[in-house]
Amino acid sequence: MVAGLVLSAAVFVGFQEYKGTLYANEQERVDHTAEHVGSELASQLDSLERTVSVAAVNPDVAAHGSSAQRRALEAFLERTEFAGVSVIAANGTMTNIVSDVSAERRAELIGSDFGDRTYFQRAVNGTTYVSEPVEAESGNHIITISAPIYRDGRVVGTLNAAFHLSEGEFFERFATTVEGDQRLTLYAQDRTPIYATGPAVEPAFVRNVSVEGTGWTVSVRQSSDSVSSTVQTVTVAQAGSIAAVLAGLFGFGWWIYRRSVTQIGRLLRGFRALEDEQYGAELRLDDTEEWRQVEDGFNRLSRTLERSRAERQRREAELRRERDRFEALFDGIPEPVVAVGLTDGDPVLRDANAAFETTFGYDVDAVVGEDLNDLLLPEDEQAAAEAEEIDARAAAGEQVTAQVRRRAADGVREFLFRSAPVEHDGDTTHQFGVYIDITDRNRYEARLREQRDNLDTLHQVVRHDIRNDLQLVTAYADLLAERLEAIAEECDSPETDSGADAIDEAQTYLRTVRDSADHAVELTKTARDMAKVMLTVERERQPVGLRETLESELESVDSEAPSAVVTVDGSIPTVRVLADEILGSVFRNLLTNAVRHNDKDVPEVTVSATADETRGTVRVRVADNGPGVPDDRKEEIFGKGEKGLESSGTGLGLYLVQTLVDSYGGDVWVEDRPPQRDAADRAAGGDVEGAVFVVELRLADEE
Incomplete structure (x- = not known):
């Protein structure tokens, strides 16, 4: 059957292609004729334009109203095919004419104004122009070819030559190329027929060609008679060939049909078993390759459906468990939970849990489908505006967290509201919301x-x-x-x-x-x-000048403890650190601590500061000559690891230092001062001991 169909299709397609070739050849003939006629016509008109343009160059033609001008016009008519010629001055006045008009008519024309004529206007603007054909009383069509007359580089008039488009003298020069079964029609720009030749036909093949520079159209038409007989013969042959092929295949098809009926019956019984959900059932068909493929395909389908059923049952059980867990979670949450659908931007209640009923005093079944804002919003404009903003953000697919006021069963209460969209294929109109009181x-x-x-x-x-x-x-x-x-x-x-x-x-x-x-x-x-x-x-850190702050506290210590010797080792960097307005309290407490807890007759305090641009930090060191700090107290001296004023540190001042420096993102610690010898101890043969308190602060970014 397939072979027969393929063969029939091949015969049909072959004949159709042959018919298409016949039609294409005929259309090509028509195209060739139209293009040839259009080319010849354009060539003839171009020759006429050149003739007039050459004549306009004659100096005598520019001598308006003179006998020399008239002789030049008469000579032009004698050596060309034009029927008449005239000259119109640049101001639109006709100065001379030579044609077959009477003397009285010629006298009327000379001196008349022709400035409104299209052919004059086009030519006086420097263009050689072919006018639209004008039908004379004789039925012949006349065209006017106008060319500009130049004198000393400017247009002084136009030469206007009339040409009769007589059939025997003009069109037949190229009409002879039109074949006998073709009809040629020449149209003016306004679709007025100028010339026609050939038999009237019911066109099956048409080609229109525009004549360059004129707007005329050459139309060649041809009927389908030339190919009809050939097409008819081809069609009969095509039908006979297909009939022969089909007749030969009929007997073979009947045999195939009877053999296939048994196999199809088995196949149908197999599909009925699948309809009864007897998945896994298998078929046994004939040993031919085709039926073996059908058998293998059916058996694979049956096994696939069996596996699919098992997978579907597993997923359905999983979905039931998920649904049960979700329902338990939805109903078991102690806070009110709502499921809404956004309809035209308004939250319409779809479901709610038991906590919703308890908190807001509504029976869920009674208010499903209601606008949630109408149920819960207190009667004030601020709450309405906030709800409108929340709904807009939710409609845009945002997860919203906001503090809101809602009308509960016991009055207006404040809630922390959280919502999340349930997105499905880009749709975010379904939302869940939780109200936390x-x-x-x-x-x-x-x-x-x-x-x-x-x-x-x-x-x-x-x-x-x-x-x-x-x-x-x-x-x-x-x-x-x-x-x-x-x-x-x-x-x-x-x-x-x-x-x-x-x-x-x-x-x-x-x-x-x-x-x-x-x-x-x-x-x-x-x-x-x-x-x-x-x-x-929460402390807000800001850039604070280190040198100004430290120098101010040094001056205060000098005035409050005149017996102490406070010196600065090197120079204090002119940098700004991340701190706040009470940064000075850090240095004041360290300096006071170094003086007050010093066991020497003359307390000595040395302050130094170094900036590390690479690490973005600055370290301020406060060294004293006091008793120092034992290693086991270097951590707890600031009260680290303990709270408030009950810590085992040395006092409230160092606890404050630790707290402030931590809030600035810095660090503070105490070190042993390297042994040194001052003048008094060198005389007594002893070394100076002490402690060094180090404060590390972050540099502020300068932009």
């Missing part, structure tokens, strides 16, 4: 903020009053010291030794009072800075 948390945070503000106020009041009292103690201690010095001078004699001893003892007590008062004042400053640190939720 944070009303109590927000109230608790508000109470904490209020307590912090109250503690801050209390701290300021207490610190202010303590400092005022300490300043009074310090002032009166200074007055008492001055008074004791005066009394000591009065009692400075051998007879008053006992009085001098009493004064010395009083001065000792006085120094203790003054030191304690100074220490208490220093503690209030440290407490002030510590309060700033503890009451600030």
Whole structure:
């Protein structure tokens, strides 16, 4: 059957290709004729244009109204095929004409205005122009060919020659190339027929060619009569060939059919078994190659369906488990959970869990399909605007987290709302949302903020009053010291030794009072800075000048501890570090600690600083000549690993240093000071020991 169909198709296609070739050959003949006629016509018109253009060069033609001009026009007609010729001056006035018109008509024409004629306008603008054909009373068509007349480089008029398109003298020169069964028609630009030859036909083959420069169209048409007989013969042969092939195949097909019916019956029984979901059933067909392939394909399909059923059943069981887990999670979450669909940007409730009903007081089945905003929004414009923004972000596919206010069963409460889209093929209109009640948390945070503000106020009041009292103690201690010095001078004699001893003892007590008062004042400053640190939720680091800050604290120590020797080793780098406005408290506490906890008669403190541009850090070293810090206390001296004021460090000042430096992203530690010998110890034969406190800060990026 396949061979018969292929053979029939081959015969059919072959005959069709032959018919197509016949038609293509006929169309090619028509194309050739049309193109040849168009080319010849264009050549004839081009020759006429050249003739007029050459005649316009004659100087006598430019002599308007002269006898020489008339003789030149008469000579032009004698040696050309033109029927008439005239000259129109550049102003549009006809100056001469030679044609078969009467003397009276010629007198009327000369001096008349022809400035509105198209052929004059085109030629006076420098173009040789072929006019549209004009049909005369005789039925003949006349064209005017105009050329510009130049004199001294400018156009002084136009030469206008009339040419009769007589059939015997013009068209027949190229019409002879038209074959007998073809019809030639020449159309003007406005589709007016100019010339036609050949029999009238019902066109099956058509070719139109435009004549260059004129807008005329050459149309050649031919009927299908020339190929009809050949096509008819071919069609009969084609039908006979196909009939012969089909007749030969009929008997063979019947035999194949009877043999195949049995196999098809077995195949149908196999498919019915598959319809009854008896997957895995197998067929046994004939030993021919084709039926073996069908048998193998069916058996593979049956086994594939059997595996597919097992896989489908496994996936269905997995989906049921996932659905059960999701439903348990959905219903078991203690916070309200909603499933919504965004319809025209509005969240329409699709489902909700039991916590939704408890929190908001709605029966889910009763409100499914309602706008969620209508159910939960409190009646104020701010909540509506926030909900509109959340819905817009959710519609764009965003995961939204926002703090919102919603109308619950017991009044308006505050929730932390989180939503997530359920995306499917780019569709994000289905969303899940969770409402976490944070009303109590927000109230608790508000109470904490209020307590912090109250503690801050209390701290300021207490610190202010303590400092005022300490300043009074310090002032009166200074007055008492001055008074004791005066009394000591009065009692400075051998007879008053006992009085001098009493004064010395009083001065000792006085120094203790003054030191304690100074220490208490220093503690209030440290407490002030510590309060700033503890009451600030998050510190904002900013560039701070290192040299200015450090020099300011050095000046303060010089004035407050005149007995100490504070020096700077080298120069302090002019860099800016990441810190804040209380960076000076770090250096003040380190310098004060180096002086106050020094066991030498003359405390010596050396400050140095070095910047490391590669690492982006700067290190400030504060070295003293005190007793040093044992290795087992170098960590806990800052209170590391312990909390607040109960740490085992040396005091609140170093705890503040550690806290501030950590908040700046830096580090602080203590080292042993290398043994050194000062002038006094060299005389006594001893070495100077001490500690070095190192502060490492990050450099600020300068842009």
